[in-house]
Amino acid sequence: ACKQFLWATMSKGSKKKPGPAPKSEQRAKAEPVPGDEATSKAEQQSAAELEACFMKALEKRMGGLEMTEDNVRKVLLAMSPEEQRALAEEGEALKRELLQNEEHADEAKKFRAEVNKNAEARGLPTEADGEHLTKGVLAFLNAEGDEASGPVPTRRLLIMLASSPYLAKLALADAAAGGQTGEAPPGRAREARAEPADIDALEQALAGLEVDGFAPDQRAGRPPFVRRNLTLLCGHLHRERLPESLVLRDSTKRAQGAAAGRASKLSEMLFRYALQNRWVKPALAATEVQALLTNGLWDGSEAAKRRMAERMAEAGLKLPRLKMAVSATDARPGRKVTVKAEVYRTHVYSEEEAAALEVGGESAAAHAVDKAAEERAAQGQVRAEAGAAPSEAGPQEGWWVVGEAIRENGDVPVEAAARHNALVGFAPLTAPLTLPTMTCEFSFDAPETPGEYKVMVHCRSTGCVGVDVRKKVTFKVLPAIFVKRPAPAATAKAEEAEEEAREREPREEQPPPLEAEAPPPLIAAA
Numbered sequence: 001a002c003k004q005f006l007w008a009t010m011s012k013g014s015k016k017k018p019g020p021a022p023k024s025e026q027r028a029k030a031e032p033v034p035g036d037e038a039t040s041k042a043e044q045q046s047a048a049e050l051e052a053c054f055m056k057a058l059e060k061r062m063g064g065l066e067m068t069e070d071n072v073r074k075v076l077l078a079m080s081p082e083e084q085r086a087l088a089e090e091g092e093a094l095k096r097e098l099l100q101n102e103e104h105a106d107e108a109k110k111f112r113a114e115v116n117k118n119a120e121a122r123g124l125p126t127e128a129d130g131e132h133l134t135k136g137v138l139a140f141l142n143a144e145g146d147e148a149s150g151p152v153p154t155r156r157l158l159i160m161l162a163s164s165p166y167l168a169k170l171a172l173a174d175a176a177a178g179g180q181t182g183e184a185p186p187g188r189a190r191e192a193r194a195e196p197a198d199i200d201a202l203e204q205a206l207a208g209l210e211v212d213g214f215a216p217d218q219r220a221g222r223p224p225f226v227r228r229n230l231t232l233l234c235g236h237l238h239r240e241r242l243p244e245s246l247v248l249r250d251s252t253k254r255a256q257g258a259a260a261g262r263a264s265k266l267s268e269m270l271f272r273y274a275l276q277n278r279w280v281k282p283a284l285a286a287t288e289v290q291a292l293l294t295n296g297l298w299d300g301s302e303a304a305k306r307r308m309a310e311r312m313a314e315a316g317l318k319l320p321r322l323k324m325a326v327s328a329t330d331a332r333p334g335r336k337v338t339v340k341a342e343v344y345r346t347h348v349y350s351e352e353e354a355a356a357l358e359v360g361g362e363s364a365a366a367h368a369v370d371k372a373a374e375e376r377a378a379q380g381q382v383r384a385e386a387g388a389a390p391s392e393a394g395p396q397e398g399w400w401v402v403g404e405a406i407r408e409n410g411d412v413p414v415e416a417a418a419r420h421n422a423l424v425g426f427a428p429l430t431a432p433l434t435l436p437t438m439t440c441e442f443s444f445d446a447p448e449t450p451g452e453y454k455v456m457v458h459c460r461s462t463g464c465v466g467v468d469v470r471k472k473v474t475f476k477v478l479p480a481i482f483v484k485r486p487a488p489a490a491t492a493k494a495e496e497a498e499e500e501a502r503e504r505e506p507r508e509e510q511p512p513p514l515e516a517e518a519p520p521p522l523i524a525a526a
Contacts, residue, residue: 057087125262125269129166133270136160137282141420152285154292154299155212157270161263161289162229170259171225192254199228202235205246211238211298232259238298240307264293271400271462280404280423287400290462297465305466316357318347320397320467326457328475331446337475339425340441341401341457349433357395357433399429399459401440406454406472424455450479 058072061083065071079087116126137160140152147153161167177193207214211234219227235242236256248256267290274283288300295311297304309319323344331337349357403425425442447453458470 061087125164125166125266129164129266130269130273132164133160133266134273137270137274137279141279141281152281153212154285154289157267157282157285157289158233158263159213159226159230160270161266162233163223163226164266166266167229167259167262168225170255170262171228174228174255192258193251194228194232194255195249195252198248198252199231201246202242202248203227203231205242206231206234206238208243209238209241229259232256233263233293236260236296237292239296241298260293260296264290267293268462275402275423275426278423280402280421283402283423283426284404284458284460287460287462287468291465294463295465300466308465308467318349320461320464321346322459322467322469324457324459324469324471326471326473328455328473330476330478332478333446333448333450333480335446336443337446338441338443339403339455339457339473339475341427341439341459341471343399343401343429343438343440343459343469345397345431345436345438348436351434354433396430396432397461398463399438399461401427401429401442402458402460403442403444404456404458406456421456429459446475446477448477450477452476 055067058075059067061079062071062075065075112127116128119126136156137152140148140156147156174193203214203219207216207219212218213230213234222230232252232255235248236259267286271283271286271290274280274286291297292299295308297307312319323346325342325344326339328339329337402423405422405424407421424444427440427442429438429440431438452474453476454472454474456470456472458468460468
């Protein structure tokens with residue numbers, strides 16, 4: 001039961017270990033990065049020691065019950081999401097052992113098969129999707145050229161999503177429903193099927209808007225199912241820019257919504273896996289794409305931001321506006337650096353304004369907040385992560401704080417030198433609409449080389465476009481303190497050898513004392 005619990009809390013990304021470091025990151029190893037040199041003590045422990053630590057943590061939560069298989073299962077199922085998360089964190093090292101040690105390969109394989117089967121039955125991404133996304137990320141991180149030196153392009157990430165097994169199933173369903181001929185088999189629903197004629201018209205319209213990825217040379221050789229999914233996704237993002245003469249069938253609109261919904265789930269999977277593997281560029285790109293998919297906006301340009309603000313105003317909502325203050329502690333090599341972020345919500349709502357937004361079962365403010373965070377909050381996960389108690393007072397804004405270690409090479413500007421920086425920490429944030437300030441912190445191990453280091457702290461939304469903020473903070477790694485200790489005493493073996501050497505040395509014979517020199521008796525003679 002414990003192993004299944006730990007496997008269930010693993011990322012659904014990939015059953016493989018993280019791939020090799022990108023070439024650019026290997027080249028930059030000479031420049032220390034916070035957290036790179038640190039070695040976790042847990043990784044040096046044996047599997048038995050790791051299991052003992054986890055079982056000790058579990059025993060505290062058993063409430064005196066006997067540690068049987070049935071009792072353990074009952075306790076695990078009865079735990080709240082925050083309790084499960086805390087227990088999973090304590091078993092993180094054991095989790096890696098179960099995942100990477102070949103001794104547990106058979107058990108892991110059976111459990112993964114069951115998890116994937118259940119996920120597929122519920123219409124969720126599976127492990128194959130995680131492996132697909134991982135392959136695409138590593139291809140970008142290891143690439144050469146100008147594109148690889150910047151952030152992950154939106155076009156590249158959308159193609160990764162469109163070519164995933166999760167979205168490919170939609171295209172296959174279209175083909176099975178007669179999508180290639182325009183005729184559906186008897187008894188087969190056609191409610192969410194993209195009509196080929198609509199795909200053709202939509203593709204031409206996107207090319208007319210000069211959308212990246214739809215130039216003739218970019219479309220050449222694109223597999224049909226990728227073409228179908230990418231066209232639907234980009235049509236969803238650019239829907240407000242498309243010509244009014246383009247009218248899609250209702251079934252195609254529903255197919256477009258299904259593709260966008262699945263792509264949003266996949267971007268959430270990518271974000272989680274990027275956090276786990278310290279991939280800062282893919283993590284930031286995933287939050288951006290998720291926000292675009294949520295709102296149906298084409299990019300982060302000023303025009304798109306204005307449209308976002310107009311939508312908020314039309315719904316009587318305030319566009320989120322944040323300010324952030326960040327601090328970091330100095331540390332000795334190998335010690336913990338703590339970064340604290342204070343995020344000020346200048347768009348804070350008064351009690352009256354928040355109450356006015358409550359309409360029926362679903363608040364109108366739900367469109368202004370992070371939808372992905374709200375889904376997790378409904379399960380009690382986000383509030384637990386942010387350290388807040390569950391509340392039914394109203395909607396909550398959700399944000400992610402991500403720490404990016406900045407690499408610098410001599411006099412090269414930060415933005416040009418920071419090619420593949422490392423992700424050194426993250427923390428979720430949630431707040432009711434009336435809360436003016438949010439705070440969080442994260443820690444990481446300081447580099448071994450003394451000097452000055454920089455961390456870029458990002459505050460990101462996955463549900464609103466154009467509201468992200470970032471702030472750079474500097475900390476110092478102080479020189480290590482060396483304490484002089486007295487030389488250790490000789491060991492027992494060395495002392496014994498020294499004693500034997502003394503015994504072998506020749507001794508000087510002392511002459512017998514003279515009679516006159518005899519010592520006086522102890523008792524006087526009678």
